[in-house]
């Protein structure tokens with residue numbers, strides 16, 4: 001069954017026992033440490049009850065963690081430790097348990113400070129904060145007992161174990177220290193014979209006793225502690241408390257508190273101890289070593305526990321694996337200088353945690369039993385005293401006594417000798433033990449190192465395995481690389497040939513472009529000649545038109561003149577006619593008048609006269625009729641003349657019209673021929689443009705195809721490469737390929753988009769040109785149609801005019817025939833018609849001339865603009881083609897550059913395989929072994945079998961090498977070859 005004791009120790013009540021309670025206390029840095037800025041290697045975690053020791057081995061930091069029942073860091077106070085650890089222990093002691101508290105640790109780590117402390121009580125009865133465990137425990141004991149109003153007795157003993165000798169520090173004889181011998185009772189319990197027990201009644205009394213005893217302790221200043229305890233001290237308080245049972249029986253309850261302050265566990269050399277001090281230190285170490293061994297034996301449950309090997313372990317026997325409860329306070333220093341000792345202390349303390357005690361409450365004895373016990377003790381003491389006084393405890397004869405005394409003396413001498421031997425042996429043993437401990441420590445270290453080494457070896461093995469794997473991978477990688485290198489070389493060669501093909505294609509393209517340029521030049525010449533021809537034709541046309549216009553003008557002037565003379569003649573004739581008519585009228589009027597006069601004269605006369613008159617009238621009428629007949633014959637003559645004149649005029653007009661018609665026909669034919677030439681020119685030009693477009697399309701298609709082929713090949717190649725290369729290489733290549741691809745794609749896209757945009761522009765321009773040509777053609781055709789229409793209109797108009805004229809003449813003749821009344825009308829209408837006709841003719845001719853001029857101007861401007869446009873288009877096309885060419889060149893250059901770079905990269909990647917040869921060697925190769933220059937330059941590096949011995953190669957002869965190289969080249973087996981470059 002598990003149960004938890006008051007102080008928190010988990011224990012098993014049955015035979016499993018209670019673990020030794022281990023407390024760790026780390027002291028703070030002292031002034032010297034702080035001055036020296038000593039590094040701290042101990043970290044206390046009071047909450048987790050853990051201590052971490054940091055150790056630096058080389059560059060490696062190792063932390064070792066120890067956990068204890070309680071941990072008190074450098075900042076902990078005496079009171080904290082007492083309240084948490086000792087207070088419950090004191091209470092248990094009062095309950096009748098035996099408790100041992102001992103402080104263990106290196107010199108100067110605060111064992112005495114913890115157990116005894118410094119300072120005393122103030123006037124108000126409170127302890128100084130540095131007061132340690134013992135005074136506080138004593139105070140608590142008295143306070144509790146007083147508070148319980150118990151009947152009790154308290155006895156204290158104070159001994160010192162120095163150099164394996166026990167001294168009573170409470171002995172009254174101050175000068176000669178009383179040595180106490182250790183005895184064992186029959187039950188194996190250890191007791192000290194002759195030890196003085198002091199009965200104490202108050203805490204102050206105990207304090208005085210403590211001070212007195214402490215003053216007697218062996219102390220000395222060491223390099224580590226100015227007042228170092230050179231001995232182990234054991235202060236024991238035994239409390240007997242009277243209790244009355246329920247039955248009213250008086251019983252005595254007994255509890256014991258052992259407070260042990262051990263001497264410092266130390267490194268003799270570091271403590272600065274020499275000679276006597278060294279022996280003293282040796283003894284201390286011996287007892288502590290025995291303590292360590294006892295602890296180990298108890299922990300490991302090895303059968304034999306070497307309690308008897310030292311007085312200290314004999315004294316602590318019951319506390320280590322016995323019935324006494326034990327608390328170890330392990331003290332350490334945080335300083336790096338104490339690292340080794342700190343680790344040892346921690347190791348011991350940690351191991352001690354596993355020691356189990358089987359604590360039992362002391363039997364409560366009844367008062368008579370206690371009195372009986374006391375009486376028995378008094379009796380034995382009395383007997384001892386009597387025997388000592390009487391010296392006759394045993395009677396033996398004198399001789400025998402003498403001989404026995406002599407034998408005793410010899411024995412004692414022998415014993416002395418033996419004891420000396422024993423001491424020597426013990427020293428030897430101590431040294432051996434020390435050596436053993438050192439050796440075991442070394443062994444431990446070595447084992448640790450071995451472990452580490454094993455770990456390192458296994459790590460190294462792992463690394464070696466990994467390295468082997470890496471080597472294999474690398475070998476595989478190199479093989480792959482070599483394969484890919486071969487493929488690359490082949491690809492490079494292929495690329496080279498492709499490049500060559502591309503170059504030849506480009507050159508054929510150039511030739512085509514040149515041819516096109518040539519055609520364009522021819523076109524240009526043609527256009528120029530056409531332009532001049534057109535200009536000449538136009539000039540001729542212009543001249544003809546101008547001539548015809550002048551001629552027409554002259555003709556018209558002549559007609560006008562003729563008409564004018566005709567009109568004046570006609571006017572004169574008309575005037576004469578009028579005069580005649582007037583005369584006739586006058587004659588007629590005079591005849592009528594005379595007739596009227598006659599009638600009037602003869603009216604009154606007679607009717608006879610009427611007959612006369614009538615006859616007269618008839619005469620006159622016939623005369624008048626004759627006159628009129630004459631006049632009408634004359635008018636008819638005049639009119640015939642006029643008609644003749646008019647028909648002459650008509651003929652001349654018809655001749656003029658004919659001539660004009662001819663002229664206009666000629667102009668029309670010239671214009672038609674000019675237009676057909678222009679139309680032909682435009683047709684040819686449009687054809688040429690189409691051919692150019694087709695060529696550009698073809699070139700573009702070719703480019704696209706080439707680029708597509710190239711990018712596809714490149715992609716295939718890159719994919720193939722990617723598959724072959726290892727992951728690492730694949731990553732690198734993937735990124736580089738992606739870049740390359742992107743570059744190529746960008747370039748291709750750029751070129752395509754450029755070509756696209758250019759062709760789009762070109763198309764646009766071409767279609768513009770085409771539409772312009774078509775529109776010009778249409779316009780020209782329209783113009784021709786219009787001209788023709790106008791011409792026909794003019795012709796019709798002239799015909800109409802002629803017809804009109806004829807009609808008018810006929811009308812006029814009719815009218816003239818009709819009499820004098822219509823004559824003036826005829827005259828007027830003739831003149832107005834003439835005038836109108838002339839005006840309309842003039843304006844039409846003028847309009848036609850202006851139109852001709854405008855058309856001529858427009859034609860020339862259109863022709864020149866078109867020519868300019870065509871010229872600029874051809875220039876742009878040429879520029880564009882040149883640019884394409886340049887870009888192609890740049891592309892080829894960049895490809896060449898890249899392939900060169902790839903070669904260089906290969907060179908760099910295989911720089912370890914590149915064998916440099918001197919110029920002399922090169923010369924020697926050329927001169928003696930008929931190697932031509934291409935051997936060194938095509939490709940950039942040459943290949944030689946890997947078996948080539950570099951040194952051998954640097955010095956002739958080379959036949960073997962060259963032969964093997966050639967053979968390798970012939971066999972096509974250039975795997976694992978080295979490269980050869982010429983030293984610049």
Ligand SMILES: Nc1ncnc2c1ncn2[C@@H]1O[C@H](COP(=O)(O)OP(=O)(O)OP(=O)(O)O)[C@@H](O)[C@H]1O
Pocket residue numbers: 026027028030105106107108109110111112113114118225227228229230262263264265331
């Ligand atoms: N926890 C602490 N707090 C303050 N000072 C301390 C503490 N521990 C030790 N000291 C101081 O360190 C010095 C040495 O302590 P102490 O004499 O108790 O060591 P020790 O372990 O008993 O040494 P030795 O084994 O040589 O007797 C003393 O001056 C003491 O005051």
